Amino acid sequence: MSRYNFRETEAKWQAIWAERGCDKPVEDATRDKYYVLEMFPYPSGRLHIGHARNYVIGDLIARFKKAKGFSVLHPMGWDAFGLPAENAAIQNQVHPDDWTRENIRVMRGQLQMLGLSYDWDRELATCDPDYYRHEQKMFLDFVRSGLAYRKESWVNWDPVDHTVLANEQVIDGKGWRTGAPVERRKLTQWFLKITSFADELQSALGALDRWPDRVRLMQENWIGRSVGAKVLFALDGRDEPLEVFTTRPDTLFGASFLALSPDHPLAEELAADNRDLAAFIEECRRLGTSEEAIETAEKRGLDTGLRARHPFQPDVTLPVHVANFVLMEYGSGAIFGCPAHDQRDLDFARKYGLPVTPVLWPTDATMISDQEAANWDRDVRDRFDDDPLQAPDGEGLKLHVGKAAFTDTSRAKYTYDLGSLTDGRALSVDEAKEIVIEALEQRGQGEATVRYRLRDWGVSRQRYWGCPIPVMYRVEDGAMVLVPDEDLPVELPKDVDLSQPGNPLANHPTWKHTTCPETGKPAIRETDTFDTFFESSWYFLRFCSPHAASAFDAKDTDYWMPVDQYIGGIEHAVLHLLYSRFFTRALNQSGHHVTEEPFAGLMTQGMVVHETYQDENGNWLFPEEVSETGGAFVKEPDGSPVTKGRLEKMSKSKKNVVGLETVVDAYGADTGRLVLMSDSPPERDLEWTETGLEGAWRYVNRLWRLITEPAVTLAPVGAAIPNAFSDEAAALRREVHKTILAVEQDFEGFRLNRAVARLRELTNAIAGIKGAGDGEAWAMREALEALTLMIAPVMPHFAEEAWAMLGHQSIVAETPWPAADATLAADEQITIGVQVNGKLRGTVTLPKDADQTAAEGAALAEPNVQRALDGKTVRKVIVVPNRIVNVVAA
RNA sequence: GCGGGCGUGGCGAAAUUGGUAGACGCGCCAGAUUUAGGAUCUGGUUCCGCAAGGAGUGGGGGUUCGAGUCCCUUCGCCCGCACCA
Numbered sequence: 001m002s003r004y005n006f007r008e009t010e011a012k013w014q015a016i017w018a019e020r021g022c023d024k025p026v027e028d029a030t031r032d033k034y035y036v037l038e039m040f041p042y043p044s045g046r047l048h049i050g051h052a053r054n055y056v057i058g059d060l061i062a063r064f065k066k067a068k069g070f071s072v073l074h075p076m077g078w079d080a081f082g083l084p085a086e087n088a089a090i091q092n093q094v095h096p097d098d099w100t101r102e103n104i105r106v107m108r109g110q111l112q113m114l115g116l117s118y119d120w121d122r123e124l125a126t127c128d129p130d131y132y133r134h135e136q137k138m139f140l141d142f143v144r145s146g147l148a149y150r151k152e153s154w155v156n157w158d159p160v161d162h163t164v165l166a167n168e169q170v171i172d173g174k175g176w177r178t179g180a181p182v183e184r185r186k187l188t189q190w191f192l193k194i195t196s197f198a199d200e201l202q203s204a205l206g207a208l209d210r211w212p213d214r215v216r217l218m219q220e221n222w223i224g225r226s227v228g229a230k231v232l233f234a235l236d237g238r239d240e241p242l243e244v245f246t247t248r249p250d251t252l253f254g255a256s257f258l259a260l261s262p263d264h265p266l267a268e269e270l271a272a273d274n275r276d277l278a279a280f281i282e283e284c285r286r287l288g289t290s291e292e293a294i295e296t297a298e299k300r301g302l303d304t305g306l307r308a309r310h311p312f313q314p315d316v317t318l319p320v321h322v323a324n325f326v327l328m329e330y331g332s333g334a335i336f337g338c339p340a341h342d343q344r345d346l347d348f349a350r351k352y353g354l355p356v357t358p359v360l361w362p363t364d365a366t367m368i369s370d371q372e373a374a375n376w377d378r379d380v381r382d383r384f385d386d387d388p389l390q391a392p393d394g395e396g397l398k399l400h401v402g403k404a405a406f407t408d409t410s411r412a413k414y415t416y417d418l419g420s421l422t423d424g425r426a427l428s429v430d431e432a433k434e435i436v437i438e439a440l441e442q443r444g445q446g447e448a449t450v451r452y453r454l455r456d457w458g459v460s461r462q463r464y465w466g467c468p469i470p471v472m473y474r475v476e477d478g479a480m481v482l483v484p485d486e487d488l489p490v491e492l493p494k495d496v497d498l499s500q501p502g503n504p505l506a507n508h509p510t511w512k513h514t515t516c517p518e519t520g521k522p523a524i525r526e527t528d529t530f531d532t533f534f535e536s537s538w539y540f541l542r543f544c545s546p547h548a549a550s551a552f553d554a555k556d557t558d559y560w561m562p563v564d565q566y567i568g569g570i571e572h573a574v575l576h577l578l579y580s581r582f583f584t585r586a587l588n589q590s591g592h593h594v595t596e597e598p599f600a601g602l603m604t605q606g607m608v609v610h611e612t613y614q615d616e617n618g619n620w621l622f623p624e625e626v627s628e629t630g631g632a633f634v635k636e637p638d639g640s641p642v643t644k645g646r647l648e649k650m651s652k653s654k655k656n657v658v659g660l661e662t663v664v665d666a667y668g669a670d671t672g673r674l675v676l677m678s679d680s681p682p683e684r685d686l687e688w689t690e691t692g693l694e695g696a697w698r699y700v701n702r703l704w705r706l707i708t709e710p711a712v713t714l715a716p717v718g719a720a721i722p723n724a725f726s727d728e729a730a731a732l733r734r735e736v737h738k739t740i741l742a743v744e745q746d747f748e749g750f751r752l753n754r755a756v757a758r759l760r761e762l763t764n765a766i767a768g769i770k771g772a773g774d775g776e777a778w779a780m781r782e783a784l785e786a787l788t789l790m791i792a793p794v795m796p797h798f799a800e801e802a803w804a805m806l807g808h809q810s811i812v813a814e815t816p817w818p819a820a821d822a823t824l825a826a827d828e829q830i831t832i833g834v835q836v837n838g839k840l841r842g843t844v845t846l847p848k849d850a851d852q853t854a855a856e857g858a859a860l861a862e863p864n865v866q867r868a869l870d871g872k873t874v875r876k877v878i879v880v881p882n883r884i885v886n887v888v889a890a
Numbered sequence: 891g892c893g894g895g896c897g898u899g900g901c902g903a904a905a906u907u908g909g910u911a912g913a914c915g916c917g918c919c920a921g922a923u924u925u926a927g928g929a930u931c932u933g934g935u936u937c938c939g940c941a942a943g944g945a946g947u948g949g950g951g952g953u954u955c956g957a958g959u960c961c962c963u964u965c966g967c968c969c970g971c972a973c974c975a
Contacts, residue, residue: 003929213894213895214894214895214969214970217893217894217970218893218894218970218971221892221893221894221970221971222970222971224971224974226974226975228975244975245974245975246975247974247975248975259975299973323973324973325973325975326973326975327973327974327975329974330974330975331974331975334975335975336975337975338975342975343891343973344973344975345975347973451974451975452974453971453974570969570970573970574970574971678902678914678915679902679903679915679916680902680903681903684903686902687901687902689901689902689916691916691917692902692915692916694916695915695916695917696915698929698930699915701929701930702930705930742906753902753903753904753914753915754903754904754913754914756914756915757903757904757913757914757915758913758914759914760914760915761913761914764914831910832909832910833909833910834910835909835910835955835956837955837956838954838955838956838957839956840910842910843910875955876955877955878909878955878956880909880956883906883909883910884909884910884956885909886909886955886956887955888955888956
């Protein structure tokens with residue numbers, strides 16, 4: 001019995017593919033193009049089997065599309081800038097560049113070991129000056145078209161390392177490396193104006209119909225469009241009115257205070273001669289904005305003493321507070337508080353004894369449940385003793401506001417108290433909003449407006465291992481000057497001291513000193529580098545023309561873009577995918593020309609998860625350290641108890657990583673690929689198990705034996721089709737052609753696990769063939785060849801070897817997808833279920849498309865059906881052709 | 891709190907989108923082969939029941955000739971955002 005020798009086979013075919021240039025795209029005008037791309041990796045060390053899933057999915061699609069006749073672009077590169085390289089440099093005394101390049105070398109080898117069909121001539125690394133010079137140019141273009149600007153903003157500042165930290169690097173309010181409490185600091189940073197595309201980025205999501213709904217939704221939430229109104233409040237004793245944003249202008253008559261963010265310019269101005277206020281603002285800033293701080297912080301505020309005028313009630317004055325729950329980054333950094341209809345405002349009002357004035361009531365008493373009313377009553381009694389407020393329409397309805405604000409705008413109709421603006425008739429929330437906005441506009445005290453949650457993208461990082469920002473600041477007058485295009489790239493210096501705290505480029509003795517190209521006088525370079533998401537926002541364009549002198553060649557991007565299928569993890573649902581969508585638009589607006597939507601199709605693959613174990617002290621253990629005895633888990637050497645944890649994403653810290661080499665050395669790349677493709681749908685998590693791997697290996701060998709030792713002597717290659725087939729041979733042929741059609745659809749629809757299941761079904765059908773006539777010999781060859789070609793996208797090396805064993809001189813990588821004959825695939829006989837009153841009682845086999853009468857007759861004649869009908873009268877028979885017969889009887 | 895997703899055998903999962911629930915595989919059981927183990931092959935494997943039969947897609951209700959699929963309700967798990975005015 002022969003065993004498939006993956007060791008020799010895989011290396012052999014990888015060499016042949018490379019030699020024949022199988023993975024180079026052909027830019028052929030007569031073919032449709034297909035650009036398939038997997039999110040490129042950060043070269044952090046070694047790939048494990050979990051990483052491989054992403055690439056194998058992409059490779060399957062690439063190989064399938066190529067076999068279907070597309071001109072396929074399938075490139076790979078390295079997202080090579082980033083902080084881990086600097087950390088490794090400090091820990092291991094190795095330069096970030098050397099560390100990164102060594103990792104790239106290792107990981108490239110690992111990808112090649114998997115037999116992935118990349119065009120390696122297009123490989124790029126973002127840390128290469130030949131790559132980042134182009135994004136420096138793009139940045140200059142952005143500056144020139146107003147899409148990049150400098151602004152002072154609050155950042156997380158690590159006082160020990162002297163560097164800005166990203167939000168993700170602040171853990172419990174402390175720096176992740178130093179453990180020092182993070183300070184908020186105002187720094188001047190570069191921003192990209194993503195907000196100017198907020199509306200477009202949101203509305204265009206609707207057209208991305210090959211993106212997962214959930215990703216579109218996440219982007220929509222992130223952009224956070226909200227429609228509302230800007231309201232101007234006149235302030236006593238000041239000329240400038242205060243601007244406030246609200247999504248509920250209909251509650252304006254319920255306003256009882258205004259609140260400013262501690263970071264609001266007006267608050268800062270007032271604090272200049274108000275020591276209490278200055279102290280309060282300082283305290284708010286210290287508390288920070290970490291999630292936990294927000295969760296536990298109570299609403300706090302301080303009355304500034306300032307008084308505002310209600311736009312419609314000039315005699316009503318509202319106190320202006322500074323409140324810790326108002327964000328400077330959203331809206332205008334100031335709000336009006338309507339405690340009766342907003343929970344936060346209510347909490348605040350209760351704490352500081354501010355009035356609570358309901359202005360809307362449901363008109364239909366039945367709309368408030370008894371329970372709700374009772375709760376309100378109880379709240380009032382328990383906590384506040386307020387008099388219930390009565391709706392103005394005299395229907396006797398009471399709205400009690402205890403500690404729960406009435407915010408339910410889903411109820412159909414309301415009665416509003418809009419002061420002089422209405423006659424007290426019932427209005428919907430939307431109607432009331434309209435009336436208020438109209439009145440505001442008439443008086444010049446506000447207008448309808450749209451605000452976004454999205455903020456401009458801060459791209460400055462005080463790090464070494466990133467792309468230098470190509471500007472300088474003149475020493476004599478501090479003017480910002482762009483580095484001229486012809487002086488690009490601004491290269492990172494190689495000699496850098498990372499052991500000192502602070503910005504390594506700023507610490508460099510000479511690098512930052514340069515000369516202003518306009519005046520010839522001394523200037524200092526910008527010492528910040530770009531956020532590494534900058535590099536990944538356009539790499540898919542560079543792949544189209546990797547060797548062009550400019551960033552990309554419109555001729556190439558016009559041909560290849562957009563990416564037809566992008567594959568990656570859900571963790572980039574917002575960040576990278578939103579930045580890239582912004583980038584293409586920004587490029588278009590700054591003189592480049594590219595497709596607006598970079599990724600036409602997106603698939604987010606699930607994680608590969610693996611078992612985890614922890615000892616008594618909560619330390620993670622390798623699965624090899626654990627043994628199972630009678631349902632209990634113990635640690636190998638000492639028998640101490642072990643807890644089996646949940647399935648977790650493979651990670652070094654949890655000690656549940658399965659190395660790529662471990663799998664490939666023992667079972668071959670193809671077996672590993674098969675497991676990754678067959679055990680779960682691609683978008684769902686996949687549990688990696690040794691038994692699953694062994695099962696896949698058994699299948700590989702079973703298929704190998706079927707091909708190398710077929711039960712029937714195969715017809716020669718290219719033999720003429722026999723005139724007649726036995727029933728068995730004809731049935732096999734039907735199965736083959738059905739499978740081709742189905743697998744094709746499954747691949748197209750990313751039902752990859754289903755496709756593999758169908759191929760196993762076909763394998764079972766082939767294995768069951770007993771006859772040995774000419775028909776069988778011919779049908780068997782047809783079946784084995786089709787199976788080989790169909791399994792090729794999953795197991796490319798195996799398929800090549802099998803194809804050669806079947807007597808072919810050609811190679812699978814250059815062979816088209818098998819042609820399906822739809823006529824052959826059609827069933828002649830169909831077995832359908834027969835129900836009596838909806839319960840299955842039997843089955844009948846009928847010719848395909850049998851007429852209703854025939855189906856009905858056969859169904860009623862079926863013995864089990866007759867038994868079920870015994871003593872009943874048939875009322876009605878429902879026949880769904882080729883599907884089911886249901887007999888209704890009583 | 892807001893938004894979204896998911897609950898199907900011992901396990902991973904299928905189900906032509908309202909039409910024979912559990913394909914395919916893992917595991918398990920029995921048998922064959924084998925000195926033995928492994929590998930391989932054959933058969934079985936949703937549950938209850940000797941069987942006939944009955945029950946069954948987290949629970950409850952509804953629509954329909956017919957519901958895993960649609961609607962209402964409820965429970966559980968997972969994910970995203972989170973003081974966003």
